[in-house]
Amino acid sequence: MTAFRPRFLLIAVMLILLTNYPLLSISNKVFFVAGIPILYLYLGMIWLLGIGLLYFTGRRLPKEVDE
Amino acid sequence: MNKALVVLCSVAYLALLFGIAGWIERRKLSGKSIPGKNMIYPLSLAVYCTGWTYYGSVGHASLHGMQFLSIYLGPLICCALFVPVIQKILRICRTQRINSVADFISTRYGKNFSLGVIVTLCYIFGVIPYIALQLKAISDSFHVITGMPGYARAAFWHDDSFYITILLALFVIVFGTRKVDVLERHEGLVGAIAFESVIKLVAFLIAGGFITYGIFGGFKDLFAKANAAGLQHLFIMDQQASGYSTWMSMILVSMMAVVLLPRQFQVLIVENKQERQLRRAIWLFPLYLFAINIFVMPIAVGGILTFGSNAGADTFVISLPMHYGMSALSLLVYIGGFSAATGMIMVETIALATMVSNHLILPPLLSFRNSSGNKKPLTRTVLMARRGSIIFIFVLAFGYDKLIAPYFSLVSIGLISMAAVTQLAPAMIGGLYWKNASRKGAIFGILTGFIIWFYTLILPSVVNAGLMDKSITQLGPWGIGWLRPQALFGLNDLELLPHSVFWSLFFNVLSYAGVSIYSRLNAQEVYTAEIFTGIFTHTATNERRAIWKGSADMKDVVAMVANFIGQERAENLINAYALRHRILVNQEDADPRMVSFAERILSGVIGSASARFMISSITKEEDIGIDEVLSIVRESQQVLELNKELKKKSIELTRATDLLTTANRQLLEMDGMKDEFLNTVTHELRTPLTSIRALSEILYDNPEMEEEQRVHYLDGIIKETERLTRLITEVLNLERYESGRQKLRLGAVDIASLIQQVIEALKPLAKEQGAALELSMPNAMFIVQCDAEMIYQVLYNLISNALKFVPAANGRVHVILREAYTELQIWVEDNGRGIDPEIHELIFDKFFQARNQTLQKPVGSGLGLAICKRIIEMHEGRIWVESEKGKGARFAFSLPVN
Numbered sequence: 001m002t003a004f005r006p007r008f009l010l011i012a013v014m015l016i017l018l019t020n021y022p023l024l025s026i027s028n029k030v031f032f033v034a035g036i037p038i039l040y041l042y043l044g045m046i047w048l049l050g051i052g053l054l055y056f057t058g059r060r061l062p063k064e065v066d067e
Numbered sequence: 068m069n070k071a072l073v074v075l076c077s078v079a080y081l082a083l084l085f086g087i088a089g090w091i092e093r094r095k096l097s098g099k100s101i102p103g104k105n106m107i108y109p110l111s112l113a114v115y116c117t118g119w120t121y122y123g124s125v126g127h128a129s130l131h132g133m134q135f136l137s138i139y140l141g142p143l144i145c146c147a148l149f150v151p152v153i154q155k156i157l158r159i160c161r162t163q164r165i166n167s168v169a170d171f172i173s174t175r176y177g178k179n180f181s182l183g184v185i186v187t188l189c190y191i192f193g194v195i196p197y198i199a200l201q202l203k204a205i206s207d208s209f210h211v212i213t214g215m216p217g218y219a220r221a222a223f224w225h226d227d228s229f230y231i232t233i234l235l236a237l238f239v240i241v242f243g244t245r246k247v248d249v250l251e252r253h254e255g256l257v258g259a260i261a262f263e264s265v266i267k268l269v270a271f272l273i274a275g276g277f278i279t280y281g282i283f284g285g286f287k288d289l290f291a292k293a294n295a296a297g298l299q300h301l302f303i304m305d306q307q308a309s310g311y312s313t314w315m316s317m318i319l320v321s322m323m324a325v326v327l328l329p330r331q332f333q334v335l336i337v338e339n340k341q342e343r344q345l346r347r348a349i350w351l352f353p354l355y356l357f358a359i360n361i362f363v364m365p366i367a368v369g370g371i372l373t374f375g376s377n378a379g380a381d382t383f384v385i386s387l388p389m390h391y392g393m394s395a396l397s398l399l400v401y402i403g404g405f406s407a408a409t410g411m412i413m414v415e416t417i418a419l420a421t422m423v424s425n426h427l428i429l430p431p432l433l434s435f436r437n438s439s440g441n442k443k444p445l446t447r448t449v450l451m452a453r454r455g456s457i458i459f460i461f462v463l464a465f466g467y468d469k470l471i472a473p474y475f476s477l478v479s480i481g482l483i484s485m486a487a488v489t490q491l492a493p494a495m496i497g498g499l500y501w502k503n504a505s506r507k508g509a510i511f512g513i514l515t516g517f518i519i520w521f522y523t524l525i526l527p528s529v530v531n532a533g534l535m536d537k538s539i540t541q542l543g544p545w546g547i548g549w550l551r552p553q554a555l556f557g558l559n560d561l562e563l564l565p566h567s568v569f570w571s572l573f574f575n576v577l578s579y580a581g582v583s584i585y586s587r588l589n590a591q592e593v594y595t596a597e598i599f600t601g602i603f604t605h606t607a608t609n610e611r612r613a614i615w616k617g618s619a620d621m622k623d624v625v626a627m628v629a630n631f632i633g634q635e636r637a638e639n640l641i642n643a644y645a646l647r648h649r650i651l652v653n654q655e656d657a658d659p660r661m662v663s664f665a666e667r668i669l670s671g672v673i674g675s676a677s678a679r680f681m682i683s684s685i686t687k688e689e690d691i692g693i694d695e696v697l698s699i700v701r702e703s704q705q706v707l708e709l710n711k712e713l714k715k716k717s718i719e720l721t722r723a724t725d726l727l728t729t730a731n732r733q734l735l736e737m738d739g740m741k742d743e744f745l746n747t748v749t750h751e752l753r754t755p756l757t758s759i760r761a762l763s764e765i766l767y768d769n770p771e772m773e774e775e776q777r778v779h780y781l782d783g784i785i786k787e788t789e790r791l792t793r794l795i796t797e798v799l800n801l802e803r804y805e806s807g808r809q810k811l812r813l814g815a816v817d818i819a820s821l822i823q824q825v826i827e828a829l830k831p832l833a834k835e836q837g838a839a840l841e842l843s844m845p846n847a848m849f850i851v852q853c854d855a856e857m858i859y860q861v862l863y864n865l866i867s868n869a870l871k872f873v874p875a876a877n878g879r880v881h882v883i884l885r886e887a888y889t890e891l892q893i894w895v896e897d898n899g900r901g902i903d904p905e906i907h908e909l910i911f912d913k914f915f916q917a918r919n920q921t922l923q924k925p926v927g928s929g930l931g932l933a934i935c936k937r938i939i940e941m942h943e944g945r946i947w948v949e950s951e952k953g954k955g956a957r958f959a960f961s962l963p964v965n
Contacts (some may be wrong), residue, residue, distance in 0.1 A: 005151045012147035019140050021311035028306055030299040032074065036288035037302035039133050040364060043140070045359050048141050057348040061150065061343075 004061055011053050018046050070213045073368060073401065077209075080402055081234050081409070087262050088242045088255035095254050108344045109351035110261035111334040113268070115142060116359055116667040116806055117197075117323055118204030118408035119481040121267060124360070126381035128367035129309045132301040135363060137314050138482075139356040141321025142317070146349045153326065153335065154345060155499055159602045160336050164671035168332050168491060169422045172513075174675040175498040175599050176506035177592035183426035183676050185510060186491060189517050190329055190419060193487025195460065197328075198415055199467035200480045201408035202228055213743065229465070235412055236461045243417035244453045256413065257338050263410040268359055271384070274745045277396060278369045278387050286365060293368040301368060309562050310482025316565035317482070323492045324485040329418030337418075414465075420456035428452045433677055437684050445630045449672060451637020474532035483524055486568055490516035494581045495573070501594045504579070512579025516571045519555075523567035524964035526552045544635045604707055619686035619699075621657040627685055630723075631672050640668060744913065755787040755794070762787070779873060797930040803912065804937040811854045811941055818849045818858075818891060822882060825862040829870065836870050838878030849884065849891055851962050857938045858962075864931040866957045872899035872956075890944065890961040897942040898955040907948050911936040937958070 017023060027042035091101055101107070120138075127135040156171070165171050167189070173183035206228040242256040282287045293301065304310050339345075370383030373390060385404065388397040429452055436445075493516070494509040529535050529627050543551040553563055555570050588596065629637035644664050645652045652661075662682060669678035762780045766772065770781075803809040828844055833840040869880045883894040902910060913933040939946040939960045950956035 008150045012144055015140075015147060016146045016318075019137075019144070020315055024311070024314070025306070028303050030303060032290065032294070035290055037290060039158050039303055043133065043136055044357075044361075047140070047143060047353070050147070051350050051353050051357065054146055054353065056347045058150070058349050063348055 002058065007057050008054075011050065011057065015046070015050050019043070073209065073398070074454035076398060076402060077231060077405055078234070078311050080405060081231075081238065081564050084259045084263070085238060085241075086411070088238075088259040090255075091258040092245075092255035093768045101254075101258065104421070105347065106351075107258055107261040108334075108339065109348040110264040110337065110454045111257045112331070112348055112352045113264035113355045113359075114260050114330050114334055114410050114414050116264070116267065116356070116407060117329075117411035117481070117884065118201045118404055119197075119360065121271060121404045121407040122208065122381050122384060123320070123481060124582075125367045125370065125383045126377075128301065128363050129371055129377035129380035129383070132304050134304045134310075134317070135315060136360060138321045138485075139360055141318045141323075142325040142356060143324045143353040144318065145322045146353050149345050149349045150498075154342055155259070155602060156326075157339055157342050159499075159599055162602065163598070163675070164263055164667045165675065166337055166671060167418060167422045167425070167674075168327055168329065168495065169426050169459055170670070170674045172491065172494050172498065172509060172575065173426070174670070175595055176318060176494075176504070176509045177589060177595055178675045178679045179506050180426075180430060180676045180680075182506065182513075183422075183674060185513055189490065189513065190422060190485060191463070192517075193484050194329060194419060195463045195467055195850045196413060196471075196480050197484040198412055198419075198464040199462065199471075201412050202232060202464060202468040203409045205405060207382060208385055208401050208404045211385050212397055217680040222604055228468075232461055232465050236416075236458060239413050239416050239420075239457050240454050243413070243420070243457070244450055252338050256417070257334065260334065260414060263406040264355070267403045267407040268355065268404075269332070270428075271359055272362065274384050274396065274400045274403070275366055277393070279362060279365040282373075282387070283365070283369055289365050289372075292372055296372060298368060298371060301364070309560060309565070312565040312909075313399065313562045313571075316568040317479050317882065320485040320489045320564075320568060323489040326658055327488040327491050327495065328415070328484070329422065330414035333414050333418040345918070365777075381541055397555060407665050416457055416460050419460050420453050423456035423459065424452040425677060428456060430677050430680070433673070433681060437681075444633075446633060449631060463594075463705065470499075471534075474534060479528060483528065486524055486564065487517070487520055488572070489568065490520055490571060490575055491761060493576050497579060497583075498596075498599055500738045501583075501601060502515060502600050503583055503588070504596070505583040505588055506578045507586045508583030508593055511582045515578045516575030519571040519574055520567060522556060523552050523570055524563060527563055548843060583688070617659075617662075617687050619657040619662050621652065621655060621661070623685040624657045624662060624682075627681060628665050637668075640958070641665070657686075703877070716745075735925070747913070748794075751794055752791065754897055755791045758787045759784050759791075794930070795935060801930055801937065804934065804941065809941075812856070813852050813854060815850050816853050816855045817929055818851050818893070819844055819884060821855060822862060822884060822893070825859060825866060826882065828863070829866050832867060832870050836873060836878055836882055838870055838873045840866070840870070840880050842884075844884035846887065849886075849964075849965060851891055853942055853962055854938075861935045861938050861960065862893070862895075864924060864935050865960075868931060869895050869897035869899065869956070873897050874899065886964075890963050892959055892961045894957050894959045896955065896957045901952045901954045902948060902950040902956050903952050907950070910948060937955060 029038060031038045033041055038063045078896055094101055100713050104857070124135045124138075159165065160171065163174055165174055169183045169186035172186050173179050176182055185650070188817060209228065242259070243253060245253070290302070293299075304314060305643060326335060366383055366387065367377075367380060370380055371377050371389055373387060374383075379386060384399050385400045385459060388400060416586075429449065432448065432452065433445075436448075493512050494504075497504045500510070526535075527540055530537055530540050540551060540553055542548065549555075549557050551561075553566060555566070558566060558570070561569065625637060628641065631637075634641075642652060644650070645661065648660060650658045650661055657665075665669070666675075666678050666682045669681055672678075673681070703784060763785045766777065766780055822842060823845070826840055830840065866880060866882065870878070873880060877898075880899050881894075881896040883896065885894070887890050913931045939962075942962055944960055944962045945956075946957060946960040948958050
C-alpha cells in the first residue's frame with residue numbers, strides 16, 4: 001500500500017504542473033490543430049493522460065486495500 | 068411547450084426516483100444484489116455536477132472561454148490524491164464513526180462542541196445559497212421550456228418550483244432519515260443519485276451531439292465559424308497574470324470542494340462501503356467529468372452564433388433545441404437538468420441536516436433533557452431533529468432563491484460556496500498530519516478565514532448586485548482605502564475570486580498554525596491527535612485499549628445506547644462487541660472498553676461531542692493527565708511494533724525450520740544411499756576375494772598339481788586381483804567425482820583424434836571379440852573445451868562396453884561423431900542384445916548391473932556408466948541410451964560447443 005502513495009503523489013504533482021502557468025501558457029494561444037483550438041486539445045489530452053495514469057496505477061493496487 | 072406536460076414529466080421523474088430508491092432498499096432487505104452495483108459509487112460521486120455544471124458551464128464558457136474547465140480539472144487532480152489522502156480520512160471516519168466534516172473537525176480537536184457549531188454555521192452560510200442556486204436552475208429552465216417570463220413575482224404558492232421543493236423535501240425525509248444511525252448507509256438514495264448521474268450525462272451528451280453535429284457540421288465547422296465570427300477569445304483564457312491566478316484559484320477551490328462540500332463528503336466518505344471502491348472511482352469519476360465537458364464549448368459557441376450574443380447563455384442547452392423546434396429533445400434536456408439539480412439538493416440537504424441536527428439542535432436539547440431527568444427513548448427525538456433540520460434547510464434555500472438569488476448569475480454562487488468550504492481545508496488536512504495542531508488554532512483559523520471570505524467575496528458580490536451602497540468598494544470602509552474588500556491591503560492586481568481565496572487562506576493558515584504552536588493541548592486533544600495522525604497503526608489498538616478512567620454502571624451504559632438506537636439493536640451490538648473482546652457483560656461495573664464502544668455508537672448517531680457529553684453524564688469520570696494518555700498511546704504503539712517484530716521473527720524461524728527439515732531429509736537420504744553403496748561395494752569386493760581365496764586354497768592343498776592346471780588357477784587369481792584393483796580404482800574415482808574433489812582440467816581438445824586414440828587402444832579387444840570397430844565422422848576438426856583424460860575414459864568405457872556385448876559372430880560397433888546445434892554428439896552403436904526401455908534411466912545408476920545380478924557372471928564392475936554420467940554432467944553435457952530389446956543399443960553423449 002505505502003509503495004503506491006509516491007506514485008499517486010507524483011501523478012498529482014505532474015497534473016498540477018501541466019495544468020498551470022507557465023506550462024499552460026504554451027498552448028494558451030489562438031491556434032488551430034486540425035481545426036480544433038489548441039488549448040481545447042491540450043487540456044483534453046492532459047485529462048485523458050491523467051485518467052489513463054490513474055487507471056493503470058489504481059489497477060495495480062493490492063486487492064485487500066482495506067487492511 | 069405545454070406547461071402541464073412539463074410539470075407532469077417533472078413529477079413523473081420524481082416518482083421514478085422514489086420507485087428506484089424504494090426498489091433498491093427492498094432488494095437490499097431481501098438480500099438480493101443490485102444490478103450494476105460496482106458503478107453506483109463512482110457514479111454517485113458525479114453529484115458534483117449540479118445544475119450549475121449542466122447550465123452554468125455553458126454560461127461561463129460563453130463569457131470566459133476555457134476557464135470553466137478548471138472547476139473539473141481540480142477534481143481530476145484530487146482523484147490522484149484519493150489513495151494517499153482520502154483513504155486515511157475514510158479509515159478515520161470508519162473507526163471513529165464520523166459522519167460529517169463538522170463531526171470530523173470537532174472530533175479531531177478533542178471532541179469539541181464549539182468547533183462543530185462553527186463548522187456547521189460556515190456550511191449554512193456557504194452552502195444554502197448553493198442549494199438555492201439549484202432551485203433557481205430548475206425554475207429558470209422551467210420558464211425557458213414553457214416559454215413563460217422568468218421570475219414573475221407571483222405569490223409563492225402560484226410558483227411551480229414551490230411544489231417541486233415540497234416534493235423534494237418529502238423524498239429526502241423518506242429516504243434520508245430512515246434510520247437513526249447516520250452511518251447506516253442510504254443505499255436507496257445513493258442508487259437514485261447514481262441513476263440521476265446517468266440521466267444528466269446522457270441528456271447532456273445527446274443535446275451536445277445534436278447541436279454539434281445536427282445543427283452544425285461538427286467540431287471543425289463550429290470552430291471555423293466561431294473563428295470567422297471573431298470569437299477567438301473563447302478558445303483561450305485570459306493571458307494576463309490575473310487570468311492565470313483566477314484559473315489556479317479555481318483549480319484549488321474545486322480540489323477542496325470535491326471532498327469538503329457536504330454532499331461530496333457524504334457520497335465519498337459516509338456512503339463508502341469499502342476502501343477498495345476508491346480503485347474504480349479514481350479513474351471513472353474524472354472520465355465522467357471529461358465526458359460531460361466535451362460539448363460545453365461547442366454549445367456555448369453554437370448558442371452565440373445562433374442568437375448573436377451571449378445573453379441567456381446559462382440556458383443555451385435548452386434554448387438551442389427549442390429554437391430549432393426539437394420539443395422532445397428540449398424536454399429530455401430539461402429532465403437532465405432537473406436530475407442534476409435534484410440530485411445535488413437531496414444529498415446536500417441530508418448532509419447539511421445531519422450537521423445542523425447533531426451540532427446545533429441536539430446538544431442543547433440533550434443537555435436540557437438530561438438536567439430535567441427525562442428518560443424517554445430518544446430515537447424519535449433524533450429523527451425529528453433531523454427532519455426538522457431538513458425542512459429548515461429547504462425553507463432557507465427557497466427563501467434565498469426567491470429573495471436574493473435573482474440578483475446573481477449561476478456561476479458566481481457556485482464558486483462562492485466552493486471558496487467557503489475551502490476555509491475548512493487547513494484544519495482538515497492539518498488534522499490528518501500535524502499532531503501539534505490545537506483546537507484553538509483550528510477555531511481561529513476557520514473563523515479568520517471565514518470572516519475574510521465573507522468580507523472579500525460576499526460583500527463585493529452584494530455590492531455588485533446593487534443591494535448595497537457602492538462606497539465601500541470604491542472608497543473603503545470609513546473611507547480607509549487599503550481596506551477595500553476587493554483590494555485588501557492594496558492588492559488590486561487580482562480578480563475577486565483569487566483575491567479572496569488568497570487572503571482568506573493566508574490568514575486562515577497563519578492563525579491556525581500560529582495559534583496551534585503557542586497553545587497547549589489538553590489530554591483529549593493529544594489522544595485524538597495521536598489516533599487521527601497515526602490511524603493506520605491505531606486501527607487495531609483503538610479497539611483494544613480505551614483512554615477512559617472512571618466508573619460506570621453497565622446497566623446505565625446499555626440503557627443509554629438503547630435510548631438512541633432501540634433496545635434490540637443495542638443489545639445485539641454490545642453483546643457482539645463483548646464476545647469479540649472477551650468482556651463480561653453481566654458484571655455491574657462497565658469495562659472501560661465497553662464505555663468507549665458505547666460512545667462510538669452514539670457518535671454515529673449524534674456526533675462525537677454530544678456522545679462524549681451523554682456518556683460523561685452517566686459515568687463518574689476521572690481526569691486523565693496528558694502523560695497518562697501519551698503513555699497509553701505509546702504503549703499500545705510499542706505493543707503493536709513488538710507484535711510486528713515478533714511476527715517477523717516467527718516467519719524467519721518458520722523459514723529456517725523448513726530449510727533444516729529439508730536438509731535433514733536430504734542427509735537421511737544420503738545416509739541411506741551411503742549404506743546401500745557400502746553394502747554393494749563390499750559385496751562386489753567379496754566376490755573376487757572369494758574366488759582368489761578358493762583358487763589359492765586349491766593350489767595350497769595340491770602342491771602336486773599339474774603345471775598346466777596350476778597356471779590356469781594362477782591366471783584366475785591374477786584376473787580376479789585385476790578386477791579387484793579396477794573395482795577399487797573405480798570406486799575411488801567415482802567418489803572423487805561425486806564429492807567434487809576432482810577438478811576439471813579443461814583444455815582445447817580435438818575430439819576426432821581423441822576418438823581415434825581410443826579406437827586404436829581398443830583394437831586388440833575388438834579383435835579378441837571378433838567384432839568390427841568402425842568410425843564415421845564429418846571431414847572437419849572439432850575442438851571442444853574439455854578434460855581430455857576424462858572424456859577418454861568415457862569413450863573407452865562406452866566402446867569397450869559395446870564390444871563386450873556384441874554377438875560372437877559378425878559383431879559390430881559403430882562410433883559416430885556428429886554436430887547438432889550447440890552441441891557435439893558422439894554415438895556408440897552396437898548390434899548386441901539391446902536394452903529394455905524400462906531400464907534406460909536406471910542403467911546409469913551405480914552398481915545397476917550388480918543389483919540386477921543374473922546367473923551369468925557380471926562383465927565389468929557396474930560403475931563404468933555411473934562414472935561416465937558423472938563426467939559428462941561435470942562437462943554440462945548429456946548422456947543417454949536409445950535401444951530396444953534385441954535390436955542393438957546406441958549409447959550417446961553430448962558436449963556443449965561454445
